[in-house]
Amino acid sequence: MKHTIQQVFRSGKFVFGFAIFAAVLLIVIFYPLIITDGPLSIIGQGTFFPPGIYVNVYDSMSSTVYTLNLDDAAAKRIASKLNEDDRLALKEWLMAAGVSEAEIDTTDTQKLLDLWVNNYDSKKSIPGMTNAKRNYYVRLNTALKGLMATEGVTVSQFNLQTQTLEEVDAVEQSDFVNITEVANMRVLPLGTDNFGRDVLTELVAATAVSLKIGFVAGIIATLIGLTLGLLGGYVGGIVDDIIMFITNLFIVIPSFVLLILISFSIGQEQRGAVTIAVVIGFTSWVWTARAVRSQVISLRNRDHVNLSKLSGHSLVHIILSDILPYIASYVIMALILQISSGILAEASLSILGLGPRTTEVPTLGLMMNWAMIYQAQILGKWWAYLPVLVTIALITFSMNLMNTGLDQVFNPALRD
């Protein structure tokens, strides 16, 4: 046993897969201990806030103000406000007004604005320009003037008694706050989802639930497959015929169709994460049963089994101590594959709207489903679906890598 484990851990593929899987598992276990928020608590009002650090504006006004005179602050401020369309519009007007194209560089904000300030004249009529377009440029010019202003802004408060605004504070353009002194800030490394929930916290909880589903489904499937395979292969006769009949039926009926039918017939209210896991387990044992059976048949007439039979050992004893150890490596490999395909099956079911019911726990499939329903992929909100896909891929990839590694250890013919 010790020797086998040593050998297994000498396989590069297995170790690499194991490392990825262990990392995922550690994050799933320790993250909720550090960040204790509920994974489904809605914190954002609105959909799909981009990833980043969120600093409270109200609190930052009351924090200590530091004056930093940075030369490029103004240029940066304008650059971040001026979007690509506006830049192109500026270029268009300038070119129409007779500035040569070589002079205009839409990426250099400072130069572009200098050109604009020197050349723009709202009275100037450009041939072929619609009135709406002309008004757009007037508005753009006003907006740019506002951006280029050097004065600060006044913060005022509404006084209920006098019904007037009273100046409370003034914010200069060169005012800065130290982020560590602001009372409220929240890091959202993966932003928020369509309901305004922290994606990272949700993702970790979902990974935990999906792993649980995978384990339960995998263990059920492997147990059923193993039992049927052992019975069919060892006992033979009518038992084997019946088991083979059932196996042959289920092997060609697509398990995905069965999954859909059963999950649908259970109904929305009854579908919890565990129920889904059990259903997946009960529909995916076929391959294990078949493979175990054929292995057992080849073992059945070995000398040590016959010897055990002659010594009068019971059926259970023979199966447990004379046959099981020989197929144990295979069963472990099958279990690993079942777990990873169980996770995938849950995800596919959830995409169809047949996943676990949505109010209690997130799963990877449900997160994917929500992102798809709100069209995150078309709107370019990558943080809503990409981390989910990467997590699914990492889990299944690591498990299959472990499986391939084990295969190479136990099947010398496959070694490189």
Add this chain to the structure above:
Amino acid sequence: MKGYRKYFLNKLGWFAITFVFAFLLNFILPRLMPGDPVAAIVSRLAQGMSNTSGVQAIYQQYSDLFGTNKSLLEQFFIYIQNVAHGDFGFSFSQYPRTVADVIKASIWWTIALQFPAIIVGWLIGNTLGALAAYLKGGFDKVLMPVSIFVSNFPAFGMAVFFMVIFGVNLKWFPTSGGYGFDLIPSFSWNFIWSVIVHYQLPFWSIVVIAIGGQAIGMRSMSIYELNADYVKYSRFMGIKDRKIVGYVFRNAMLPQVTGLALSIGTMVGGALVAEIVFSYPGLGTTLLRAILGQDYPLISASTLIVTVMVLVANFIIEILYGFIDPRIKAVQSD
């Protein structure tokens, strides 16, 4: 030929038994769902109606129409009779369209999309796997991890990736539908071109998934065969490498054919989900709508059609397999 007939009859028998079993499951399982689907339709229709006896009458009429007021056994025999005539009843969610109508509109999209994709993926995957086993070295080192990664990637994930990269970012292909939303199906160039363009993303996302799994299988089979005694013996005999490779791949190919037969069910399942991601007008999308609308006649008809498609594909592959590999017939005719 006598052996082959026995093989054929045996396979046909299995096909029939599986079909009956699948048919039963398809009928019973969706009907076990708690809740009354007819009540859902009636409440939708009777919105704002205050006349209770009117609502009652509507309910009665719909129960008669869908046959939900009869016992399950009675419903079953009526169902068999109707299905034999190609009549699957009315769709609950898309009433007054019949289920047969809805299925007819979507099945050809699915067949035209999935079977070519699966076959192309299978061919490319096997070629790559065989090459990896034969060439070894760098090609193998790159292909293997990529194949493992790709084959374990969920089908919907691949579809989303393709959609984001080629549809949303590069804008090479449209992101959803089977043809332009502004077109009416016809035999014009415009329409055919639109169909071809819309076909690309779902097609390739299914192909890529299929390639991964097949390449891995073919690689291990080929390595196993390359190490077999007959290869060593042939080498001693001085037979040319090219000829040996021919033998090897022929032998390695055979399990891959059975592999295709057995994995076609899984592949179709993945492809159905890919259809949903691209809102392709096939059975996958129909199934999604049926599930959302709790439309069990439509659900059981679509799953039945999918099952029958898989069973038939399986049957055809197994029959062909009997031709390709004479050993199979020999075993059967003993």
